[in-house]
Amino acid sequence: LRHSRHDIRRFGAPKRRWADLPVRLPLFTSPKRAFGHLYTSFQGGVPVLSPSSRLRPNEAEVAAKVMDGEAIIINLANGMYYSMDQVGGLIWELIDEGRSVAEIASAISRSYDVPAARASADVERLATDLLEEKLVCVAEQDGQVRDVHKPEREPKLRYETPQLNKYRDMGDLLALDPPMPGLTDIPWQETSERPSR
Amino acid sequence: MQDGASATPQAGSRSIEGQIGRAWASAFEGMDAAFMQATRIAQDSLSESHHIFAGRRALMRVIGPKLAEQIRRPFAHLLTDGLPATPDLMIDLWDQAETGIACPPASERDLPGSNRMLDDGLMTASPEGRFVRLQLPGSLTWLDRMTRRIIGWRLDGGRLSIYERNKPFRSVLAVYYNDQSVQIIHAGLVSLKGRGVLIGGSSAAGKSTTALACLCGGFDYLGDDATGLQESNGSLLGHSIYSSARLRPAQLERFPMLSGHGIPSDDPLEEKSLVLLADVFPARLERVVPIQAVALPRVVDSSESRLRPASKGQALLSLAPSSLLVSLRPGPRAMDRLAHLVQDVPAYWLELGRDLSQIPERVHEILTKADHSGRPG
Numbered sequence: 198l199r200h201s202r203h204d205i206r207r208f209g210a211p212k213r214r215w216a217d218l219p220v221r222l223p224l225f226t227s228p229k230r231a232f233g234h235l236y237t238s239f240q241g242g243v244p245v246l247s248p249s250s251r252l253r254p255n256e257a258e259v260a261a262k263v264m265d266g267e268a269i270i271i272n273l274a275n276g277m278y279y280s281m282d283q284v285g286g287l288i289w290e291l292i293d294e295g296r297s298v299a300e301i302a303s304a305i306s307r308s309y310d311v312p313a314a315r316a317s318a319d320v321e322r323l324a325t326d327l328l329e330e331k332l333v334c335v336a337e338q339d340g341q342v343r344d345v346h347k348p349e350r351e352p353k354l355r356y357e358t359p360q361l362n363k364y365r366d367m368g369d370l371l372a373l374d375p376p377m378p379g380l381t382d383i384p385w386q387e388t389s390e391r392p393s394r
Numbered sequence: 395m396q397d398g399a400s401a402t403p404q405a406g407s408r409s410i411e412g413q414i415g416r417a418w419a420s421a422f423e424g425m426d427a428a429f430m431q432a433t434r435i436a437q438d439s440l441s442e443s444h445h446i447f448a449g450r451r452a453l454m455r456v457i458g459p460k461l462a463e464q465i466r467r468p469f470a471h472l473l474t475d476g477l478p479a480t481p482d483l484m485i486d487l488w489d490q491a492e493t494g495i496a497c498p499p500a501s502e503r504d505l506p507g508s509n510r511m512l513d514d515g516l517m518t519a520s521p522e523g524r525f526v527r528l529q530l531p532g533s534l535t536w537l538d539r540m541t542r543r544i545i546g547w548r549l550d551g552g553r554l555s556i557y558e559r560n561k562p563f564r565s566v567l568a569v570y571y572n573d574q575s576v577q578i579i580h581a582g583l584v585s586l587k588g589r590g591v592l593i594g595g596s597s598a599a600g601k602s603t604t605a606l607a608c609l610c611g612g613f614d615y616l617g618d619d620a621t622g623l624q625e626s627n628g629s630l631l632g633h634s635i636y637s638s639a640r641l642r643p644a645q646l647e648r649f650p651m652l653s654g655h656g657i658p659s660d661d662p663l664e665e666k667s668l669v670l671l672a673d674v675f676p677a678r679l680e681r682v683v684p685i686q687a688v689a690l691p692r693v694v695d696s697s698e699s700r701l702r703p704a705s706k707g708q709a710l711l712s713l714a715p716s717s718l719l720v721s722l723r724p725g726p727r728a729m730d731r732l733a734h735l736v737q738d739v740p741a742y743w744l745e746l747g748r749d750l751s752q753i754p755e756r757v758h759e760i761l762t763k764a765d766h767s768g769r770p771g
Contacts, residue, residue: 260718260729264736267707271718271729278715280707364711366596367719 244335246324248299248317252292252333259332263290270332276367279332281323284309285359288323292333298324310353319358326361411521418505418520424498425536425545432457432488432495439492444481445472446681447567448576448622448633453481458489461551465562468638470672471679483570485544485563489551497534497547512565512722514557526569533558537566539573556659560638560668561620567635568722576622576633577724577731579717583616583632583683584608584757589764590632590683591757592621592735593691594713600691600746602639603648604753610651611754614680615671623685623731630735632685640666648750687764688713688741689757699752701759702743709741740767 244250254261258274268281268289281289284305291301301324302317309316327333433440433455441462445452451474456462465487466473490496505527507518515530526537532549544566548554557564568578582593582605591608593601605618615637622633641649642665646656655674656667671679690704690712704712714732718724742760746753 260714262710262714262729262733264706264710264733267705269707269710269714271715273718273723276715276719278711278719280711286707364715367715 244328246298246321246328246335248302249297250324251295251297251336252324252327253295253336254289254293255331255334261289261293261332272330272332274331276365277330278364278367279330280362280364281359282357283354284319284357285323285361288320288359292324292327295336308350308354309356311356316356323359323361330361330363414506414521415524418507418525421498421500421505422525422536422538422545424500425534425547426486428495428498428547429457429486429488429545432493435495436488436493442476443469444474444476445469446474447472447483448571448574448624448635449682450482450574451477451479452483452485454485454487456487456489458492458548458551461487461489461492461548461554464551464554464559467670467672468560468562468636470670470676471634471637472681482574483542483544485546487544487546487548489548491550491552497549517565526566528565530555535563535566537569539569542570542573544570553660556640556657556661556664556666556668559657560640561636565722571622571635572722572724575727576624577717577728578635578720579621579623579713579732580619580720581621581713581717582618583621583634583685584613585616585680585683586613586758586761588680588683589761590616590685591760592632592685592688592713592739593618594688594709594716595690595692596712596716599712600693600744602641603645603693603746603750604689604691604744604757606639606641606649606652607750607753608757609671609675609678610649611751613754613757614678614683615675616680616683623735625731625734630685630731630738631682633682634680637671637679639669639671641669642666685735685739687739687760688736689744689760690741691744691746694745694747696745696747697749699747699749699756700745701756701763702745704741704743706736706741708743709736740764 259270259272261268261270263286266283266286268286270279270281270289272278287305287308288301291304296304298320299317302313302320305311305320306313306316324333328335436457439459440455440457441459443454443466445454454466454469456465488495505518505520507520509516509518512528515528515533517526517528519526524538524540526539528535532553533547535544535546537544544563546563571578581595582601583590584593584605585591593604595601602618605615609615616632616634617636618639620635622635624631624633641652641656646653646667646669652669652674655669657669658667659665688709690709710733713736714729717732718728740763742763744753744756744760
């Protein structure tokens with residue numbers, strides 16, 4: 198776009214448009230280039246875990262218990278519920294204790310007959326599944342690696358690849374009848390004692 | 395919990411919250427005034443009955459004989475003598491067809507709160523949670539959780555829906571029970587000599603079949619799909635809530651002792667019939683028993699019924715989703731309470747074969763095994 202001196206004298210300086218700029222800012226070419234530093238840790242909406250990542254149960258929406266080593270997890274928001282076998286139950290307990298992915302993998306390989314590399318891959322995969330199902334969140338990272346007080350177990354337990362078993366039969370019912378905001382936990386009961394009559 | 399009474403809405407406050415709180419309180423007073431007016435108009439048709447709801451005394455005052463008869467029937471086994479003690483819960487109900495007193499008008503706009511569709515009606519809770527009201531066609535029920543009082547209006551007591559005749563005040567009572575630390579769980583309960591077996595599982599697992607087969611086979615009955623669970627001195631009590639059951643025609647045919655007592659629904663879309671067990675087995679309806687074992691029925695293609703031990707994880711997986719994922723969510727203690735139950739008592743898969751007469755034998759076997767499993771405490 199060129200303007201002669203004559204044009205500028207006659208019509209005033211031309212209004213600048215972003216498109217006229219000789220060099221475009223990365224911000225306007227692609228969001229990915231502008232926000233690329235954020236993309237590196239997310240893929241498909243789920244954070245990519247590192248060995249030092251710590252998770253925590255999504256307590257706002259999830260009720261969970263470990264019974265005899267088996268984890269039972271209920272997503273109260275969407276009605277899906279889940280179970281995890283013995284190895285999965287231990288992983289859930291360690292997540293609940295605030296252990297990092299690496300610490301959990303090391304604890305698993307100490308208790309079960311499994312090579313460290315496989316334990317670590319399995320823990321990472323299971324943790325990603327839990328994140329995808331919104332059963333856990335990424336906790337604030339404190340960077341410290343603490344040792345899990347799990348002594349080497351001899352003989353080691355037989356290892357079975359941990360699986361997140363999913364059940365959606367209640368979720369289908371709940372889709373027709375979603376939970377009520379405000380009465381979900383019936384707040385009156387939680388906070389107040391009634392005066393006697 | 396002790397000083398929590400200060401959390402009530404500030405009566406003198408001019409804030410929006412205060413105004414809304416006063417609007418709810420005055421609408422509740424309107425219901426009270428209408429009930430009192432109905433009492434004056436139809437004094438002769440007022441009837442009182444005393445009940446025990448989960449160990450607490452409830453006084454039910456109903457105006458209109460037809461309404462009284464239908465509402466009280468599922469609570470017949472909880473009746474008690476009218477002692478002078480102050481009731482913990484008051485239930486006041488009037489029938490417009492009998493008294494001519496209409497329901498005081500109040501719209502959702504006048505009473506903002508949290509709304510949800512429930513039982514084919516609209517349930518609204520006041521913003522601070524003190525009042526809950528459930529509106530259905532021809533029916534309005536209020537609960538004041540502070541004074542523990544239910545006031546209800548019915549358009550025509552002779553034409554209640556089959557759902558209300560089966561489980562009167564279902565949703566508001568669930569809130570009341572929850573306030574008393576009694577959790578309504580989706581499970582049946584039967585007992586033998588005061589020892590209870592909880593019957594868990596999702597819908598269509600066979601809970602009603604198991605509970606009713608046990609009742610016909612000599613057990614006492616406390617419920618087939620709703621049970622009040624309460625922790626008491628470290629053990630778990632199961633309370634009966636209703637003594638009614640709903641069965642499909644094919645199910646009803648399998649119980650010759652009940653088949654003559656089915657009340658068909660007037661709703662053509664509802665195939666299940668209502669059975670009021672107080673009419674059939676008045677002496678075998680218990681109010682409360684300690685829970686000693688959990689049975690997890692499932693229908694199998696076999697003639698025989700069998701038992702298999704279930705792990706604690708499997709028991710919790712069968713009980714928790716259908717008890718926690720209900721329209722009115724119990725509080726955060728609910729999962730702990732169920733885990734406590736599963737931890738405390740043994741659980742068995744009960745594979746239901748075609749021969750119903752074997753079911754009570756298997757459930758009896760569960761109680762015998764529970765004895766030998768050396769339950770702590």
